[in-house]
Amino acid sequence: MRVKICGITKPEQGQAIAQLGATALGFICVPASPRYITATQIQAIVSRIPQHFERIGVFANTTCAEIFQVVTDGDLTGVQLHGEESPEFCTQLRQSLPTGVEIIKALRVRNSQALAQANFYVDCVDTLLLDAYHPQMLGGTGKTIDWITLQQFCPSCPWLLAGGLTPENVNDALNQLKPNGIDLSSGVERAPGDKDLTKVAQLFRQLAARKTLADAELNSKIPHESSARREIRLP
């Protein structure tokens, strides 16, 4: 499962979070956010992590030219659109970005009708992300979505769950939903932009324990297959 830790502002924290098990690091490129950093600051962080980690820039209601510049200067592998970007804008952005750059469209879920919007985006983005709705803030709110309303959500492209996830509630969320990945920001912070590495480590311990349990359950369900595999290996 993809695990994106977002709102990173400090090189040493980016490095530590990658080592702890994140698959993606997120950088806030929205000037109004307390987690905002420039392309030069992003570059300083990503230069310290191996190339296989995903590096996602979060934008809201800006231009294709601005996004292109930050992607290039910051050496990003993907962009997350967190504002009111239309499907047409996503299509236009695809044409202006280098090939292979992932486009993630965030939908801020106010009610179940908001999920219907997903249909308009599935053909022009790579991935959807669901975040909680807040009347004054675009993201990083720490508010959870009412997960029950997402139980029928099954878009034809991969999707990430965001919104108020913490090491304490992530198990509950993943017991109810099966996203392709999760995205955490304020739930693993001491203050905006200052990640709490103890909480990040706690998160990855929870996820590892879940995986061990799931693997054990799977193995107990296929005893014949595993003994057949053992027999094949015998001389």
Ligand SMILES: O=C(O)c1ccccc1N[C@@H]1O[C@H](COP(=O)(O)O)[C@@H](O)[C@H]1O
């Ligand atoms: O984090 C921000 O400051 C931010 C600003 C503008 C747009 C998006 C932002 N963050 C995104 O919000 C979600 C959820 O955050 P949280 O876990 O509830 O704190 C996450 O995808 C961030 O990328």
